[in-house]
Amino acid sequence: MLRQLSESANPLLSTFPFRLAPDGLATRRQLRADGLRPGGQDIAAQVMWHSRRYGRRIRVAYLYRIERAVPVRPMTPAKWASLALANAARRVCPQCHKDAGYVIASSLGMCVTCAYPEEQRVA
Template sequence: MYEHGTAAAHLLTRRQLRASGLRPGGHDPVALLRCRRCAYRPLRQCTRPAYLYDSRLALPRRTPTLAQEEALDRAMAARQTCTTCRTRQPYCLPRADRRCTACATGADLAAAA
């Protein structure tokens, strides 16, 4: 277990591996990193530990296939398409009704009148 800022340079978190273009490659974490907040209380058990992976054992990230990218695009289109006006928005719509802001406020105003 390492304190915040004391881990060796080759030990990285998952986010750091991803930023470097790597993945754990099936290897388990080799160490734990205590958060900065818990470093001030050495006898206390850390509430937010981070797992550290050895970057020397990491493998390059895999690139998704064209079929996988198409499937992800279809899934995002389902989350971003308004059920009323059928236009695709640049953001995910609420799960409750899947309506864009214009359709939701227009229907609410019409119902109130």
């Protein structure tokens, strides 16, 4: 089924088709949904599939052993405070230095009022 290997795929790992991985193995997202993380363990296997979304390229997802996974580290008050400051900084416009009330789009690089001033005058 998968004759060509993706450049990120490891030919030395056990490879399974999409949705046919054995029990006891999970991706990072599946581990995270269960409150776990790989915890430094090596990759146990991989799942490969053709993706229509990405131009018929071969996609790879690495699998980790569930029994070797460790719990996710809890958020400390310092981490919560740091995250709150980082999110607040994403709301401040670098042009007018005002809190926009929303996270500023990286494509604009500034609040909508500064990006399109002529439309604000008309309205």
